[in-house]
Amino acid sequence: MEAAVLYNVPHAIPWQVYIPLYFYFTGLSAGSFILSTLSTVFRIKLFKPMALPAAIISFLLLLLAPACLIFDLHQPTRFWHTLVPEYFNRTSALSYGSWLLTLYPIANLVYIYFIFVKNDQVTRILGMITVPLAIFVHAYTGFAFALVRARAWWHSALMPGYFLTSALLSGIALLVVVAMVMDRYRDDKLDPQLFRSLRLMMIGILLTDLFWNGSFWLTLLVSTADGYASIMLALHETLYVWGELVCGMLVPLAILILPWTKENRAWLCLASVLIIGGVFLMRYSVVFIGFDIPLS
Amino acid sequence: MSNSSEQKNVNQTRRDERSPEPVAKETPPKRWGMLVDQRRCIGCHSCTIACKSENNVPPGFWRSWIKGIQKGSFPDAGNLYLRRLCNQCDVPPCCQVCPVQATVRREEDGIVVMYYGKCIGCGMCVAACPYDARFFNPFRQTADKCDFCVARIDVGLRPACVEACVSGALVFGDLNDPSSEISQRLASIGTSVIKPELGTKPKVFYIEADHSLMGRIQYSDDFKEAVMEYHKHIPSPDASYWKKGR
Numbered sequence: 292m293e294a295a296v297l298y299n300v301p302h303a304i305p306w307q308v309y310i311p312l313y314f315y316f317t318g319l320s321a322g323s324f325i326l327s328t329l330s331t332v333f334r335i336k337l338f339k340p341m342a343l344p345a346a347i348i349s350f351l352l353l354l355l356a357p358a359c360l361i362f363d364l365h366q367p368t369r370f371w372h373t374l375v376p377e378y379f380n381r382t383s384a385l386s387y388g389s390w391l392l393t394l395y396p397i398a399n400l401v402y403i404y405f406i407f408v409k410n411d412q413v414t415r416i417l418g419m420i421t422v423p424l425a426i427f428v429h430a431y432t433g434f435a436f437a438l439v440r441a442r443a444w445w446h447s448a449l450m451p452g453y454f455l456t457s458a459l460l461s462g463i464a465l466l467v468v469v470a471m472v473m474d475r476y477r478d479d480k481l482d483p484q485l486f487r488s489l490r491l492m493m494i495g496i497l498l499t500d501l502f503w504n505g506s507f508w509l510t511l512l513v514s515t516a517d518g519y520a521s522i523m524l525a526l527h528e529t530l531y532v533w534g535e536l537v538c539g540m541l542v543p544l545a546i547l548i549l550p551w552t553k554e555n556r557a558w559l560c561l562a563s564v565l566i567i568g569g570v571f572l573m574r575y576s577v578v579f580i581g582f583d584i585p586l587s
Numbered sequence: 588m589s590n591s592s593e594q595k596n597v598n599q600t601r602r603d604e605r606s607p608e609p610v611a612k613e614t615p616p617k618r619w620g621m622l623v624d625q626r627r628c629i630g631c632h633s634c635t636i637a638c639k640s641e642n643n644v645p646p647g648f649w650r651s652w653i654k655g656i657q658k659g660s661f662p663d664a665g666n667l668y669l670r671r672l673c674n675q676c677d678v679p680p681c682c683q684v685c686p687v688q689a690t691v692r693r694e695e696d697g698i699v700v701m702y703y704g705k706c707i708g709c710g711m712c713v714a715a716c717p718y719d720a721r722f723f724n725p726f727r728q729t730a731d732k733c734d735f736c737v738a739r740i741d742v743g744l745r746p747a748c749v750e751a752c753v754s755g756a757l758v759f760g761d762l763n764d765p766s767s768e769i770s771q772r773l774a775s776i777g778t779s780v781i782k783p784e785l786g787t788k789p790k791v792f793y794i795e796a797d798h799s800l801m802g803r804i805q806y807s808d809d810f811k812e813a814v815m816e817y818h819k820h821i822p823s824p825d826a827s828y829w830k831k832g833r
Binding site: 295298 | 648649652653654655656657666671680682683684685686687688689705706707708709710711713714715716717718719720721722723728729730785786
């Protein structure tokens with residue numbers, strides 16, 4: 292039976308581009324922080340020169356991230372309501388998130404101080420405390436989406452994992468670019484082995500992300516009407532297919548794997564930049580394709 | 588129905604014999620609900636207008652509205668309507684996600700209310716409502732929604748839309764009171780709710796609502812057409828990709 296809608300009231304999308312930007316910044320921050328702890332907590336000597344720059348980048352991004360969130364609020368002056376214990380909602384991912392977003396930068400700053408004064412013992416203990424915070428601060432954003440049952444594009448158990456791996460991916464890619472800049476302008480050169488391991492890590496996480504994407508597509512294709520419509524809409528969206536999937540994942544993966552390009556620094560830099568952009572597009576498409584399917 | 592109320596009276600007298608003064612807490616809390624009889628709805632939009640004037644909803648925004656569809660082709664065609672409003676869920680997804688408890692389900696009568704002074708305007712509830720019943724009020728700059736005219740209910744009046752309905756299609760009452768009109772109608776007629784599969788337990792019930800009106804837009808097997816059909820209903824379909832959410 293053909294049915295045409297005569298009139299209906301769809302409500303406007305409540306969020307602006309600040310929200311995907313926020314996810315992007317926390318992701319970059321959490322990713323860089325975890326890289327920084329590779330030498331301080333997990334004692335991998337190879338990453339030692341990256342520990343301080345990674346931690347500082349992670350802290351700077353953490354200043355931007357909550358600012359984006361507050362900019363997006365319709366009542367920005369009331370942001371402190373999220374930190375009033377009486378208002379805490381134990382079923383809301385955002386309630387936990389706002390506490391994590393307050394504690395994590397503080398822990399991060401203390402951690403940076405102890406790397407700076409080269410107190411390895413205290414740094415290690417602080418890093419051990421802060422790594423779970425870094426993981427949760429990004430996983431909660433995944434849960435904020437996964438716990439919305441109304442929208443098929445978000446309501447997926449894969450969401451927190453996907454958010455975490457792509458956070459790590461963008462963190463590593465950013466650090467590759469930073470390491471290249473450091474290598475160029477500093478006297479003591481970095482170990483080429485460092486770039487090699489970063490490249491291998493990027494390949495592994497890119498493959499994981501592609502696996503998440505494949506599972507996501509297959510389950511949505513045989514999902515409810517809303518799920519089917521969202522994946523069909525996504526596959527027709529140029530920015531999703533050509534931007535996120537091809538330029539953000541497949542091209543960098545090819546660059547990192549192919550024998551002609553994998554050893555070249557310039558190609559590595561290009562792949563990292565593409566990944567950094569692709570992860571932003573991933574955040575963007577997660578947020579806004581979810582809103583594209585009308586609910587009424 | 589009368590049988591069960593007799594039974595209740597008997598119980599009441601027995602309780603009264605045991606203790607001289609009846610305890611107030613034994614009267615069950617109210618649980619307001621609404622029944623929309625689509626057989627009687629003529630699509631006149633009186634409820635929409637009454638809602639807007641009662642709650643001072645700004646132009647271009649609606650707390651409740653009528654969704655209308657046309658089915659079939661002449662001579663076998665039908666114009667069908669669905670009254671849309673907040674479903675006052677017993678398990679409300681909006682209250683689940685609110686980070687500051689600015690929207691809560693009132694224990695005393697089951698209505699999902701907004702505390703406008705607490706709301707930080709994060710938009711999570713607008714995103715999480717499966718019925719698209721929430722929006723941002725441009726004057727208050729907070730989330731807003733239908734609350735069954737909570738100010739009227741608290742002084743013993745019925746919601747403005749129910750008062751305004753010309754054909755008696757809207758029945759409002761206490762679902763916990765077996766002798767109320769809504770409970771009697773619900774017990775004797777087949778009704779449905781929107782998106783029951785989400786487990787939100789809505790308290791707005793419909794009689795004879797068409798399946799293609801209930802939440803999703805029906806679409807054909809041709810996915811391209813389906814996607815375009817969906818796209819037509821996005822608030823700003825012509826906006827460029829980067830301006831979404833503006």
